Amino acid sequence: MSDQPLMTARGVTKIYGERIGCEAVDLDIYPGEIVAIVGESGSGKTTLLNCLSARLAPSAGSIYYRMRDGRLQDLYAMGEAERRFLMRTDWGFVHQNPADGLRMGVSAGANVGERLMAVGERHYGRIRDTALDWLERVEISTDRIDDRPNAFSGGMRQRLQIARNLVTGPRLVFMDEPTGGLDVSVQARLLDLLRGLVGELGLAAIVVTHDLAVARLLSQRIMVMKDGRVIEHGLTDRVLDDPREPYTQLLVSSILQV
Amino acid sequence: MSDPLVVSGVAKSFTMHLRGGLRLPVVDNVSVRVARGECVVLGGPSGAGKSSILKMLYGNYAVDGGEILVTHDGETVDLARASPRQVLQLRRNVIGYVSQFLRTVPRVSALDVVAEPLIARGHDAEASRQQASALLDRLNLPHALWSLPPATFSGGEQQRVNIARGFITEHPVLLLDEPTASLDAQNRRVVIAMIDEKKRAGTALLGIFHDEEVREAVADRIIDVTAFRPAREAA
Ligand SMILES: Nc1ncnc2c1ncn2[C@@H]1O[C@H](COP(=O)(O)OP(=O)(O)OP(=O)(O)O)[C@@H](O)[C@H]1O
Ligand SMILES: Nc1ncnc2c1ncn2[C@@H]1O[C@H](COP(=O)(O)OP(=O)(O)OP(=O)(O)O)[C@@H](O)[C@H]1O
Ligand SMILES: [Mg+2]
Ligand SMILES: [Mg+2]
Numbered sequence: 368m369s370d371q372p373l374m375t376a377r378g379v380t381k382i383y384g385e386r387i388g389c390e391a392v393d394l395d396i397y398p399g400e401i402v403a404i405v406g407e408s409g410s411g412k413t414t415l416l417n418c419l420s421a422r423l424a425p426s427a428g429s430i431y432y433r434m435r436d437g438r439l440q441d442l443y444a445m446g447e448a449e450r451r452f453l454m455r456t457d458w459g460f461v462h463q464n465p466a467d468g469l470r471m472g473v474s475a476g477a478n479v480g481e482r483l484m485a486v487g488e489r490h491y492g493r494i495r496d497t498a499l500d501w502l503e504r505v506e507i508s509t510d511r512i513d514d515r516p517n518a519f520s521g522g523m524r525q526r527l528q529i530a531r532n533l534v535t536g537p538r539l540v541f542m543d544e545p546t547g548g549l550d551v552s553v554q555a556r557l558l559d560l561l562r563g564l565v566g567e568l569g570l571a572a573i574v575v576t577h578d579l580a581v582a583r584l585l586s587q588r589i590m591v592m593k594d595g596r597v598i599e600h601g602l603t604d605r606v607l608d609d610p611r612e613p614y615t616q617l618l619v620s621s622i623l624q625v
Numbered sequence: 626m627s628d629p630l631v632v633s634g635v636a637k638s639f640t641m642h643l644r645g646g647l648r649l650p651v652v653d654n655v656s657v658r659v660a661r662g663e664c665v666v667l668g669g670p671s672g673a674g675k676s677s678i679l680k681m682l683y684g685n686y687a688v689d690g691g692e693i694l695v696t697h698d699g700e701t702v703d704l705a706r707a708s709p710r711q712v713l714q715l716r717r718n719v720i721g722y723v724s725q726f727l728r729t730v731p732r733v734s735a736l737d738v739v740a741e742p743l744i745a746r747g748h749d750a751e752a753s754r755q756q757a758s759a760l761l762d763r764l765n766l767p768h769a770l771w772s773l774p775p776a777t778f779s780g781g782e783q784q785r786v787n788i789a790r791g792f793i794t795e796h797p798v799l800l801l802d803e804p805t806a807s808l809d810a811q812n813r814r815v816v817i818a819m820i821d822e823k824k825r826a827g828t829a830l831l832g833i834f835h836d837e838e839v840r841e842a843v844a845d846r847i848i849d850v851t852a853f854r855p856a857r858e859a860a
Contacts, residue, residue, distance in 0.1 A: 397710065559732040584730065588709050602684060602709040609686040613642035620643060 371433060373398050373539055373571050374419065378428035381414050387595040388414035392428070394590070398538065399569045403582035403603065405618070406592030412575040413543055415592070419573060420460055420541040421450050435538075455485045459532030463544035465524035469516045469531065475502060476512040478531050486535050501530040505560060522553035526560065533564060540565075540572040546581055558584055579619065583607055591615050627696045629719075629798050629829040630659040630682070635691030635705065637677055638855070650855035651677050655691065657831065657848060659798070664820060664830040664843045669850040675833045676725065678850065679800045681705075682831070683722045684712035695719055697797055717745055723791035725802040727783040729776040735761065736771045739789040746794065753793075760789040764815055780807040792819055799823060801832035805839050817842045 372395040381388035389411035396402055404412045417423035419430060421442050430442040435457065442450065454460070462468040469478050479498040488494055499509050505526035507519075516524050525545065532540060545561065546554040562585060565572055576582055582589050582603060589607070590600040591614065599612045610616045635655040641647045652674040659665045667675045680686040682693055684704055693704040697719045702711060704720075716722075721742075730738070739757035744750050761771060764785040770778060775786050784807050791799065801820075805813045813836065820843045823830060834840040840847070 400710075555731045559730075562730075587713055601687075602712055604685050605687060605709075605712075608680070609639075611640075611687065616642050 370397075372396060374430065374432050375439075376419060376428065376430045379415065379418050379425050379430060380427040381411075381418055381423065382426045387411070389418065389592070390595040392590075392597055394419070396539070396571050396573060398571055400588065401565060401572045401574060401586040403586035403589045404573065404575045404592060405577060405579060405582050405589060407618075408577070410592040411595040412592055414595075416541055416543055416573060416575050420458065421454060422460075432539075455482065456535050457538050459535075459537040459540035461525075461528055461532055461540065461542040461545045463547040465516065465521070465528045468528040469524060471516050474513045474515055475507065475519070475527055478516065478527060479534050482531055482535050497534060501534050502527075504564070505530045506556075520553075521549055522557060525549060525557055529557075529561065529564070533568065533570075536568070538571060540570050542572060542574045544576055545574065546576070546578065554581075561585060579607060591618065627694075627701065628658050628660045629696050630657070630831065631692075631694040631696075632657045632682065633692050633694075635678070635681060635693060636689040636855070637674070637681060637686065638689055652850065652853040653855035655850075655853045659829040659831050661797070661827045661829055662824050663845050664824055664832065666840055666844040666847045667831065667833050667850050668840075668847045673850045674853065675850050676802055678853075679722070679802050679831065679833065682800055683716070683720060685722075695798065717742075719796055720798045720800065721791050721794060721796035722800045723787055723802060723804045725806065727775060727787040727790075729774060729783070731774060731776065733774055734772045735766065735775050735778070735786045738775060738786055739793055742790060742794045756793055757789065760793055761785070763819075764789055765812060781809065781812070784808060785812065788816060788819075792823070795826070795828075797828060799828050799830045799832075801830065801834075803833050803835060805834060805836050813839055 374396045376392065376394045379392040380390050392415055404415060406412055414423065418425045424443055431439045432442055433439050460468065476495060476498040479501050480494040483494050483497060499512060502509050502512060507523055507526055516527055519527065546557055549557060558581060574585055586603045588601065589603040590597045591606065593614045599606060599615045606615060607619055610619045633656045636653045638648055638650040641649065655678055657665060667678060669675060677686055681688050688705045691705060695702050695704050695715055702715060704712065704715060707715065736754055736757050739760060740753040743753035743756065766782060766785050770782060775783050784804065788804050805816050808816065817839055820830065
């Protein structure tokens with residue numbers, strides 16, 4: 368167990384004019400750890416995820432990230448170039464809608480290869496081999512490598528988005544409702560794939576989901592949000608089996624079984 | 626050397642906010658000590674709080690108060706106050722738990738479910754699967770089932786997968802919640818033998834066994850949890 372957090376956030380607050388996006392959120396995430404963020408619609412999950420992933424500057428609070436060389440860096444104090452590099456190489460971001468995370472007009476192979484080129488890989492043969500390998504790992508038939516994602520099903524697109532994100536060997540992956548728009552059976556397959564990959568690669572991940580079964584399956588820790596605040600957090604099975612807060616009890620009781 | 630598991634003054638109640646904040650006291654002042662190589666059995670009627678006690682000792686239920694001291698390699702941690710990461714580390718290395726029912730994970734085979742705790746501790750995957758096979762074999766789980774996810778297994782089959790998963794590691798503390806409840810006589814005897822082996826290896830066991838035969842065979846001491854019944858509150 369590594370004892371230095373990969374990311375440390377304190378007092379993260381985002382105000383949209385009159386509205387509160389999220390408020391006073393603290394979070395430490397350690398290497399290899401999966402944290403789920405759950406809560407009802409509008410509770411601030413996406414806002415928080417966007418703040419943590421350097422996509423939305425918070426109104427207050429601090430977020431530090433441990434770079435590969437061990438330095439702790441203030442996310443919003445680093446230069447734009449350095450932040451972009453981080454987002455392209457050390458991080459992944461899996462969107463609910465694959466069209467937001469893929470380039471729909473280029474081939475599946477190019478979608479995966481592009482991220483490799485961003486980290487400096489120039490050798491065409493190697494890029495193609497790695498892309499083929501990743502398509503296989505996310506269970507997309509390799510003879511589809513030259514097809515565009517337009518021609519893929521929702522589940523395939525989502526798996527391609529995952530391949531595109533993991534190919535550079537990120538240390539931290541952000542996911543916003545990764546199984547959101549998919550059929551239940553397609554979801555199960557995707558979840559199983561994610562679970563396997565995350566374990567195998569030792570990634571840390573922050574996963575936003577409204578589905579407690581997804582949180583149970585993927586995460587070790589869970590944060591429950593309501594009205595922009597974290598109202599309960601802890602070990603995932605503890606929070607789901609012995610919820611303490613009225614709102615968490617309501618969430619847990621409103622589903623059949625998780 | 627201190628005992629691997631020393632519980633003192635542990636209390637648990639549930640507050641049901643969806644039922645007007647109804648408070649349900651379950652146990653109070655739970656004190657149990659389990660030595661190396663000892664099997665202590667929790668007895669008492671249904672609803673007395675036996676499973677809740679095991680769940681607190683595994684960090685699955687929060688505690689209202691008291692101490693749960695777990696000692697391993699000369700280091701003592703109070704699980705009642707441990708952080709989630711510490712609890713996970715204790716589960717990985719120190720405390721094993723066989724729950725009453727297996728929680729199935731889609732698309733993961735029975736063999737991998739059993740091998741997983743070893744692999745999580747950094748053991749070689751192939752060697753772990755070998756060990757898993759040996760255990761499933763010993764528990765007479767038909768070979769045809771090994772590569773299938775246990776979701777569709779019978780109660781007794783799932784329970785044997787669960788037992789194998791709990792027994793595969795050498796965790797120094799093992800919690801057992803009615804592991805033999807849905808087993809036939811032959812498999813019950815296999816589990817009794819496996820518990821005996823754990824005791825001889827120095828594992829501290831704390832279990833719940835409704836079955837008289839099993840309890841007689843494995844218990845060094847029986848603690849009646851009605852002794853931990855909370856004082857009645859004014860309604
Ligand atoms: N760009 C914005 N401008 C103004 N208000 C916003 C903006 N983005 C989000 N909000 C508001 O902030 C609050 C939190 O929104 P957020 O998208 O973080 O919720 P969420 O928990 O992700 O919800 P969902 O589950 O529906 O995706 C909501 O009240 C929302 O209306
Ligand atoms: N998560 C929970 N939320 C609310 N109440 C609970 C919860 N878990 C247990 N209880 C209550 O706590 C009491 C003790 O239950 P527990 O399962 O510990 O009993 P037990 O002694 O194991 O019973 P049995 O022999 O029937 O398994 C019961 O009244 C039960 O309803
Ligand atoms: Mg959202
Ligand atoms: Mg019970």
